Amino acid sequence: MNKLKIALVAVLALGAGRALAHEGHDHAAKADAGAVTSVSGELVDMACYLGHGGAGEKHAKCAGMCVTGGAPMGVLTKEGKLYLVVADHADEKPYGEAKALAGGNAKLTGLVVNKGGVQAFIVQKAEKLDK
Numbered sequence: 001m002n003k004l005k006i007a008l009v010a011v012l013a014l015g016a017g018r019a020l021a022h023e024g025h026d027h028a029a030k031a032d033a034g035a036v037t038s039v040s041g042e043l044v045d046m047a048c049y050l051g052h053g054g055a056g057e058k059h060a061k062c063a064g065m066c067v068t069g070g071a072p073m074g075v076l077t078k079e080g081k082l083y084l085v086v087a088d089h090a091d092e093k094p095y096g097e098a099k100a101l102a103g104g105n106a107k108l109t110g111l112v113v114n115k116g117g118v119q120a121f122i123v124q125k126a127e128k129l130d131k
Helices: 002-032 046-052 057-068 093-099
Strands: 037-045 073-076 082-087 105-115 118-129
Touching: 037 046, 037 057, 037 082, 046 057, 046 073, 082 093, 093 105, 093 118
Parallel strands: 082 118
Antiparallel strands: 037 073, 037 105, 073 082, 105 118
């Protein structure tokens, strides 16, 4: 009987710890993020873009395949600013919609975050743009 009680307490403690860790994580991300904004540009495969400048119409098909395969994605603005694009923990669907637009131009709405020297964009909405 005592072993059962100990096991039950351990399971509850582990579950509570995970819930609290996730809760704290969300609040920390929101505290470091700015106001909701929009960024427009080409959705690039970060590995190809940073590795060999892979971008533009000639690289669109490759970017789509790489991002769909799990490569990190970025948005490259006309001004040359590059943001790492990441999912919003509260709703990951817009990130999936952005992945489907990889290699093309898009308007992303969400939050800009700068941490550890990395500039990222937490996507909350993704829309296809014509050139």
